[in-house]
Structure formats: structure tokens, C-alpha cells
Amino acid sequence: MIYNAARRYQIGLMMMATLLMATITPGYAFAGVVGTGSVIADESDALSRDALIESIGRDDVRAQLQSMGVSAEEAIERVAAMTDAEVRALAAGIEDLPAGADVGVGVAILIVLLVVLFLR
């Protein structure tokens, strides 16, 4: 990672975004009470209690989305609309997750050929 002025500016922006984020997604911390989602998570998986302590990496994911061409504001919105589990999955490696797209012409031909190959 190269630390130059631009990079520092970028980091500054990220930190500002983080501050902003803190007001949007505090996990679930609505003045005391326990969120319904946490109760269900406790029921289905005792391990998830410990995941509370673990940082779930919302900021990492947001930064990754930005590096993949999403605007700063939009990246905040996207991460805010995800559950902790979804964020954790993304934090583990966005590039390994399925990104539904399209099948290009070349790929389509390859697939047709493969199918022909298998059916023979």
C-alpha cells in the first residue's frame, strides 16, 4: 500500500464515512432492549453470541465495495442494508462469492459445445 497524499485523503474520507456509518448501523443497540434477530440467532446457534464481540468488518466491506467501483455514499447504504451475517460473508472475501451476471457470447458457445460433448 502506497502512502501518498491521495491515499491519506482517501483514508480521511473513509474515516469520515465510518463516523457517519456509526449513526446508521449500530448493529442493534436500540436503547437497552435486545433485538428480535439476536434472540433468534441465540436459538439457532449459540456460537453467534460470541460473534457479537468479534468485529464484523462493516468498514472493510464498505471499503471493498468502494474499491470495486461503488460510490462512497452508496457503499454505506448497501452495507447498512445487510445483516451482520451477510457482512461477515462479504468480509471473508467478496471475490469468492457468486456475482450473478450474464453469460457472454463466447461463454455461451463454450457451454453449448460442452453440452454437445457430453451428450455424445
Place this chain on the structure above:
Amino acid sequence: MWVWALRFSLSFWSFFFCAKEVARLVTSWARLGAGVIPLLLLMGGCASYSHQYPTLKSPSGEPRQQELEDTPFHPQAAWQCGPAALATLLEVSGVADADPVDLAAQVYLPGLRGSLQSELLGAARRADRVPYRLEPRLADLLEEIRAGYPVLVLQNLGLSFWPQWHYAVVIGFDMDAEEIILRSGRSPRRVMSFRHFERTWRLGGHWALVIARPGDIPATATASRYVEAVSTLEAQQRREAAIIAYTAAAVRWPTYPLSYLGLGNMAYQKADYEGAEAYFHMVIELSPDEPAAHYNLAWTYLRQGRTSEALGAARQAEALASGNARYTDSVRAISEAARSE
């Protein structure tokens, strides 16, 4: 030998593509070459997965084929099957201005030239809808179609080690012809055999999504999965949508306690502490050993200035905590909050 025949025919085709396409294909070949040989060897042993479709039964009196013909169709732009498929579902769920171009801003990831599953889920929540993930059963998928819900699926149209991810919307099926009907890519009515569809869907992790209108619940939903899906809206303080969905859950599963916990939490979020108190009491009635109900009840008492009752409820929560760290310190949390007020 077939591999070489394949490669030869590919190089023939490649002359018709622009240079960039050729470059992309060359890298594809390299990956393919590594993959095809073991695949050919494996072909004899591929039958280890037992398909679901041969065991499908249609419930008596239910139609053996169905097609949701009124489902809108949004032909996808390049790489954008995610926004297109999502727009279809959102429109069906009553979102008036669901448009693939606007949705692309919310779910398209330029760096991957595609859309992630969690982005689709997130965009549905942003439209104040409850995205419900089906269980990995083909029978459930067909049941949703019977109930009138088109189903968004993730397919892998390639191979397990060389995936081509694609989102499409299942709009119908024909049990006799063993066919699935989809809105897919640029095709408004793509027909796939059960067998082919199931293969692509299985390679996509059996991922299927239904988005109902507010207040409706998907046909195959279970209480805990549905309420869990709603709890995400609660956590994101999408209050009106969460209240409508929790209310629907309480009507459909009247003895499931956590819908009332959700309604109590929503009342609490809106500072309606009397309402919250009533809901938490309902949870306790249905599930006396649920520490969360006592814990949240303690907070609602506290907000109403009823400190001694709050401490009593906190003691209950602590007694029921059975090692769950959320509740083991309930009394201290409540008494500290009481002091600071």
C-alpha cells in the same frame, strides 16, 4: 482428442470476435483445459447427487402446470441480470417505481461485473420489503409459484469449478413435461428441463428468493425463518415495514412468541412503552422461559419510571439466562441505567 476438437472449433469461432473477446476466451481456454480433462474422467461417477425432481408430487387437486403469465419482464442490460430480476420481483410485490436502471445503482458491482446475493437482499429491504429465502427444496419453489409468487433464483450456468453465475426469475412449471419456465436475461420465456434447471440451481447453492407484498407471507415460510427475515428490518429501523410484517406473522402463527417480541421492540423503538409492555407480556405467556422477554420488559418498566418492577423483571431475565451473556448481568445493567436517569 475431444478436447483438441473443442479447442480447434473454438479457435475457429474466435476469429469472429473482437480482440478483447479473444483475449478473454484465451484465458477461458486455459482454465477450461485444466478443467475438462478431470471432468471427462469424472463423467462416469457424476451420479452421486440424487435429483429432487423425480420425486416431486403435485398435491391432490393442485394444477400440474402453472405459469404466472402476468409477471413483468425486464430484459437485462449487459451483465445486469441481478437488477433486472430484482425489478421483476419488486414490481410484483407492489413497488411502483421498480426500475432495473435505478436498482443497478443499488446492486450492481462494477468490479465484479455482477450483483452479490446480499446486495439483492439489501435492496429489497431498502424498498421496505421482506426478502424471504426459500429452503433448498424444488418442491417449495413450485409451491410458491402455485401461490402466485415468482421466485428469484441464482443459477450457475457453467461448471462447479468454472462458474457462470446468473440470476433468473422462475414464473412457471409443467410437471408432465418436466419443465421450468423462467424470465431470464433477454429471454421473456425461457423453458428449461427440470433436470437442467435443477443442476444449475444446485450449483448456485439452491438459492431462491421470494418477495411478498407488505402483509403477505410466502407460502412455504416457517415462523422462525420469516420472523428472522423481518428482524433485519427491525434492526435497520425500517419501522412501518417491520410492524406490518410482524403483525402478519402474529396472525399466521398466533402461538409463535417472537412475532410479539418484534412488535414489542417496534413499540419500544417508537417510545410506546405501554404497548411494548403488553407485547412482552404476551411473549412471556407463550414462552415463560425466554429471558429476552423479561429483559426487554425490564427496560420498558424502567422507561416508565417503574424501577422496582424493572429490577424484578431483570432478576427474572438473569435467572433464565442459563449462561447467555446477554442476560447474565441484567440486574446490574438495569440498576445502573436507573441511577443515571
